[in-house]
Amino acid sequence: MxxxxxxxxxxxxxxxxxxxxxxxxxxxxxxxxxxxxxxxxxxxxxxxxxxxxxxxxxxxxxxxxxxxxxxxxxxxxxxxxxxxxxxxxxxxWLEWRRQLATGAEKRQKAALPVYSKTKVFRIWHPTLIWGTLQTAEYAAETFKQVRDYYEIPDDTEAATAKRLERQQYLYRGDRIFNVLLAEQALYTNLGGAEVMKGQLDRLLAVMRLARLSLGIVPRSAPMRIWPGNSFSMFDDKLVLVETYSAEFSVTQPREIELYAKAFALLQQSAVYGTAVRDRILTAIQHFDRMPADQEARQ
Structure with a gap:
């Protein structure tokens, strides 16, 4: 989600x-x-x-x-x-449809104060590229799916613009971003080959940032814990967990400790640096080879 x-x-x-x-x-x-x-x-x-x-x-x-x-x-x-x-x-309890009743932009705007206050981010996503690292085209595709799935008003352009505002925090202050993606996230096809290649190029660019630690969990990596749902940790104060039907925030210290432990275990299965670059380049080659008829069905 x-x-x-x-x-x-x-x-x-x-x-x-x-x-x-x-x-x-x-x-x-x-x-x-x-x-x-x-x-x-x-x-x-x-x-x-x-x-x-x-x-x-x-x-x-x-x-x-x-x-x-x-x-x-x-x-x-x-x-x-x-x-x-x-x-x-x-x-x-937060139901996605209720949150998104007027479109997705409002929810994107609500995220900004949390991002502005956070010093250390720990992000895990087993299937998609994390929102703050998305290109405009990739983000727009996610919002189109949100629009269709929850049958909400179409404010894709405004929601995309608001999501991209989060990228300012990649370059401001002394924040640290620890981002883990499963290798599947490099291949989950949103928008077709050109959108995906642009998104993967974006990952190659941002992974050079000193404040960003980008890890990839290979598809065949031995796992110390099951992949589970995506989650985002904001310092040691808040964990956001997402499902198809709802999002919920974890604020109890004992539960936040469990997510911190899960993140550390996921990190043990991840690769970094040159190994990440090589996997991204392999994914780009995959989309380069995508047959034209398959691309046309996207």
Missing amino acids: PSTGPDPSVSTQAQEAREALGARLRGFRKDAGFASGRAFALATGWAESKVSRIENGKQNASEQDIRTWCSTTSRGDQVDDLIATVRHIDEL
Whole structure:
């Protein structure tokens, strides 16, 4: 999913509300005499992991989950209040379509203050080129897909311009950019051969920047951790994770530590320097050889 930029305030509220709900439900469980999540799972027929995830704010509780929880703990008088809480969390949780209701430009603009305050970036993307390193043509292709997939207003030109504003931070201040891409990102075809070759040329140019560390995880590299979703770390304060349906911000220190650990493990599978250059040049040759009939279908 192409990055549209974090909005940490709303998604942080959602996570905090979910954790507070989980703590409240944990109290109900203990008050009802279920000393462990395992005992409660046996009583409800749920997996123990589900109980743990709900209590620790790792999983949204459904309205039916609330009814079951309250029935099992003899707290039926709390059902209406807790269901209202669940609905409030659902409203806070960031759905892409809601964020993009007026187009993509607004979300791009929202990213700029976060970028301006960040000193150290850690970026992982297993399939696409990171937004701040994109060419205008490549970025426009991502926004066209966003437009079509979420059926939102077409403001591709304005959104692209706003995304490109982020590139100023590559050249200003004392920021450090640690960017990891899976090799697949060099081949994910957005816009056809000419767009891809232009984007790959752009990578060759920016990788010379002293403040940018660009690593590529080869397709056959031994992995110390599964690739997972793309994520962006902004110092040690915020992690933005993206899915097809939503973006969410991680602000809990213990969870940020997990993403930092994941990034370090991914780095162990990456190559740098000349090896990156060689892989980019090989990808350019791939698009040079793309048959004309295949290009025409793009």
